[in-house]
Amino acid sequence: MPSRWTDLDRPPLSARALAAGLTGDGALWRDVRVVERTGSTNDDVAAAAREGVPEGLVLVAESQVSGHGRLGRSWVSPPRAGLTFSALLRPGDAVPPSRWSWLPLLAGLALHRAVVRLAAVDAWLKWPNDLLLGADRRKAAGLLLRADAGAAVVGIGLNVSTSPAELPTPAATSLAVEGADCTDRDPLLRGVLRQLGEDYLSWRSVGGDPDASGLRAGYTAVCDTVGRQVRVALPRGGELAGLAVGVDDDGGLLVRDAAGERSVTAGDVVSVR
Ligand code: BT5
Secondary structure, eight states, X not given: OOOTTSOTTSOOOOHHHHHHHHOSXXXXXXXXXXXXXXSOHHHHHHHHHHTTOOSOEEEEESOBSSEEOSTTOEEOOOTTTEEEEEEEEOOGGGSOGGGGGGHHHHHHHHHHHHHHHHHOOOEEEETTTEEEETTTTEEEEEEEEEEEXXXXXXXXXXXXXXXXGGOSSTTBOOTTTXXXXXXXXXXXXHHHHHHHHHHHHHHHHTTTOTTTTXXXXXXXXXXXXXXXXXXXXXXXXXXXXXXXXXEOTTSOEEEEETTEEEEEOXXXXXXXO
């Protein structure tokens, strides 16, 4: 069996080291686990949520064999080339259900903030859930949110040392490809989880209000979609074309066309171009 240490460019993550920096009195994160291989961390954390596990669980996989995207699409990443993890949150009564739709945007903004701070790259968010990097604005991370049984499972896939040959599509990129300052997964994961924890707790403390928490303004400021002409493909076929003018009270994208302004939610969207 090959040693875990043979690939010096891709050292394994240590759950113990991660937990030491992230858990403890008063911290949101309670239990940080790293597994060598699983189907999908989102499926595993959703199963834990159904069993009543409290919020604060983080599951990181060094490799996923059936990572999901939205709408039956997949997330593919070679072992240890990136970060693939899911976190369990329970906003509970503190946040009305109508505002849970802000969670993917909140998680995307936390990811953006941490990556920009640690890796010193230019980055944008494509509504609702992609992190784009570089002059060509290619996708370096995707985010998936599943709300189920009173819990929200946030799943993030981030390409870190992934080489051009390993990337699944020409529209994808990685921190290494973009010449990022940091391609060390441990500080990146810590940074993302710390930022996500902070942003989530401050949003929850104001009842999920997107303005009191600064979420809408923060998100809009780095959103590559707002201000652009977009074509939004809808799941039942059909397309909405117009100017993306902002994010509405539910985190939906506001699109202006000749008929006026319409809002589309993440669940109603196949793709935005
Ligand atoms: C997403 O979906 O971008 C959400 C991806 C979430 C992945 C994480 S990994 C941890 C957790 N566990 C899971 O099972 N999932 C979450 P979507 O917007 O549907 O985009 C999927 C599309 O992105 C695919 O159809 C590909 O075109 C592209 N793609 C797949 N792998 C990629 C990669 N490594 N880098 C860039 N693009 C990728």
